[in-house]
Amino acid sequence: MKIGFVGLGIMGSAMASNLLKAGYKVTIWNRSPDKYSAFLDLGATVANTPRVVAESSDVLIAMMATPDAVQSVRDGDEGIIAGMSSGKGYVDMSTVDADTSLESYRLAHEKGALFLEAPVAGSRKPAEDATLTIMAAGDQELYETSLPVLEKMGRKILYLGETGKAARMKLANNLVMCGMLTSLSEGIALAAGSGLDTAQLLEVLDSGAVTNPMFRLKGPQIAANRDFPTAFPLKHMQKDLRLALKLAEEVGQPLFVTATINELYKKALTENLGDADFAAISLVIRNK
């Protein structure tokens, strides 16, 4: 199977490298060409436009940062769709909203091609280690064809059903992550305010049934209440909270706690914390 790969950012680079190392023939394209040399060393072929990548491959994988970026490589005369045709597959591993995915699905099908949205959970390290969690939704036939490829990039791969479900699953996942971190911030704020050693609170939490890697990574940052190196920007988390609340409203599900958390995140945006990590919510919560 010939693979195309569009989008060689931090995540895409790691993922494409893993495919090349696994022996796949990969044709690549990136907005800025300065990334190419490392991939040429690994045996990749470079194409001039996303359309050419699509034409040269059986399955094209895209990994873009935003819905706008997805559109910029997907649409137009030199876009991915322009190179799609019957028998080909378009796997979009970018994290986008359900509407963008549904549009990609529609456009691919117009050309007789198949479509899969396949956003990932996990950041740089799991991408490099090929231990990402991949949530796939869309054409099941394409899921089955591309599963061996996905397995070279992720450890946990799930097929969720029709297009749009992967986007929604990410919202539910992020809602829980964000709730956990906000409660951790409130617990640490209470501990600090009442004269406890916040590092000891982290030890207690880590020694019990709630021990988890995120608390081990971000807990010390929240305990220190400064320096929140951005792994997942707060403004993106707020956007996901907004989308989760919108979805909840559409399906008639009240979410009292998430609604309150969203206001805290909106407050954080007004304090110019949008580009910090979402753990910087601690700065809004903590009084001392």
Next chain:
Amino acid sequence: MKIGFVGLGIMGSAMASNLLKAGYKVTIWNRSPDKYSAFLDLGATVANTPRVVAESSDVLIAMMATPDAVQSVRDGDEGIIAGMSSGKGYVDMSTVDADTSLESYRLAHEKGALFLEAPVAGSRKPAEDATLTIMAAGDQELYETSLPVLEKMGRKILYLGETGKAARMKLANNLVMCGMLTSLSEGIALAAGSGLDTAQLLEVLDSGAVTNPMFRLKGPQIAANRDFPTAFPLKHMQKDLRLALKLAEEVGQPLFVTATINELYKKALTENLGDADFAAISLVIRNK
């Protein structure tokens, strides 16, 4: 060192057994005597009253279910304090509020004895396996003397400072646990409401940075939204939320999210869920 042990419920039994198995001489007392035979087989001595336990031991450990039960074995002519004297230590491993601990501290010191509050995190299994987390506060001298004994019951043992800090640490710990579970419930409610497979949400969460034993245990119960076998009663969690909010108010720390969670737990109490596990909050949250 001669050990006394008062209170042989589910937790106390497991903890006292571990002390006996470690070779300590242990004098025991329990409200109902039907527990004694197993301990006699392990070499324990039985005393007639808590006072006698105190008189027969260097360090007396108590493990009671409630502040009222603590008072019932502590006070009065045949209570623990009546048997305390200079050189002895009273280690209360029950989970009680700071006021009860401060009173125990005062009473022990009136008799010239030392006091340590040492509540635990963890339930039956960690008690049996001697892997409890023990949060100790009070007389540091007694902490150091009794540390070898505590190490026979727990894996993680922390000294937090003056009396009252262990009670406060439990509140901060429970606030975080409760927040995590409530956010999990909202995430699962959103997933269920929007047509996702809740078991797949649990898989996604478990494959990422937030994986934790509590979600693995209680997540399937929340996904099923029924059968919440009581490990920690919802009404006790609500009491801890109330005490955490009271403490936060005293120290001038707003807790928007915890305040909202507390209202959900109050709502659960009005729906007669007080004796179910605190994971039954899902029944209040989830609409479908």
Next chain:
Amino acid sequence: MKIGFVGLGIMGSAMASNLLKAGYKVTIWNRSPDKYSAFLDLGATVANTPRVVAESSDVLIAMMATPDAVQSVRDGDEGIIAGMSSGKGYVDMSTVDADTSLESYRLAHEKGALFLEAPVAGSRKPAEDATLTIMAAGDQELYETSLPVLEKMGRKILYLGETGKAARMKLANNLVMCGMLTSLSEGIALAAGSGLDTAQLLEVLDSGAVTNPMFRLKGPQIAANRDFPTAFPLKHMQKDLRLALKLAEEVGQPLFVTATINELYKKALTENLGDADFAAISLVIRNK
């Protein structure tokens, strides 16, 4: 000045009658013609389509129930816009979102006409008594021309600025109304739960600085906690809360209390209270 009037529902009928009684020449149109006879008696002229109303009048007033209804009389070959031309004015007194108003403004200007959005606060009785509050926004020239006409329908008439501001003003107004009623419901719930006479609470409130007509009207309904005759449907209030929160999010303004109120209203929708009055929120709040 020749007036056109499109939409003779409960509100529109009362408003058009007041114009006729004030001596204006009014050409009318309504979706169902069974309303016409009463207006013919008052001297109105009936037109066949909204387009004809527009052609026959200097200023056309529309009063429709929903944005969809606005579009149905505005667009198409026989719609209001088709009859608009330079020198004419289109005054839309329907309550619609800012986007609908901005589209109406654009369409009117394409034909060389002017546009004013002019939603009202107040329901049937103030419409009959010509004591409505009218919030106008859009072309100031048209505002000034039509002010004498508006004064025949309302007592308080405000010009707010560019198109869209009237829609936003209604959201802010409804947010406050809804917050007042929700707090009244919580106060009554607390009174009822703690053995107080809720009618006495209403007397106390009415005797002090917060006395207001809405509490006098809806307070007894909330105290009785049943029978909420629909003046303003709960589902419409929830929609306005949603739009208010959306607007707040766009302008970076956290609204913790309104966000929580919105969840209560969403909860009410899940309990099939959408068609009851928005005072029925009491049924969701009150426990006894």
Next chain:
Amino acid sequence: MKIGFVGLGIMGSAMASNLLKAGYKVTIWNRSPDKYSAFLDLGATVANTPRVVAESSDVLIAMMATPDAVQSVRDGDEGIIAGMSSGKGYVDMSTVDADTSLESYRLAHEKGALFLEAPVAGSRKPAEDATLTIMAAGDQELYETSLPVLEKMGRKILYLGETGKAARMKLANNLVMCGMLTSLSEGIALAAGSGLDTAQLLEVLDSGAVTNPMFRLKGPQIAANRDFPTAFPLKHMQKDLRLALKLAEEVGQPLFVTATINELYKKALTENLGDADFAAISLVIRNK
């Protein structure tokens, strides 16, 4: 009927004056004697201690600022209770918690006297104009005896039932007032943030069914978002919110909105707004 009056602060002075002007014989006492001369001119008699006031009167009225002040004039050898005996009545018009009132009731009854708690709604102006709202609870016999006296100080006088109910009624009343003002603040914040004229929002609100004196008084302060002259200190309102939530918790009534408002008020305390008027909550809410 001979009246005693203890406590001649801003409120008490106005109330005692009204009794003297109505022709009652009044014996007075105040902590600082510099208030006496004006009352002597009105025909009052001065006593040396609260006990002497009680001995010289059939019905003693007290009007103190805090529960502590109530205790200071009530208890001890020269306190009100020391002068109470069968046939006398003690009417406490101070705003205190239910526990303080219940203790006053108990102490009065021990001496064979009757007790009434009778806190007021309204501040200086209604006190001067004898238009206060008076919420009475306790011994109904004393209520009936003293009603003619109360009618010289207030316009609306309610008998609520057993001792404690007046304190609870004030909590419910203040919860509603506070909720109204907080929603007004959020509405004004939304208006300001989205480019509306906040003065126009106040006009719209004032022209409709929610028009009320409190909005007319405090609305312009909130619209200006500065200068909040203290009529009712924010810290006292926060205390009442806390007590209302405590009462709600005791009676099993969730109050989602009030709980969120309480966190906003706690936030205001951390920003040193405790001594400002409770309308200063606007400073915490508004972003621009």
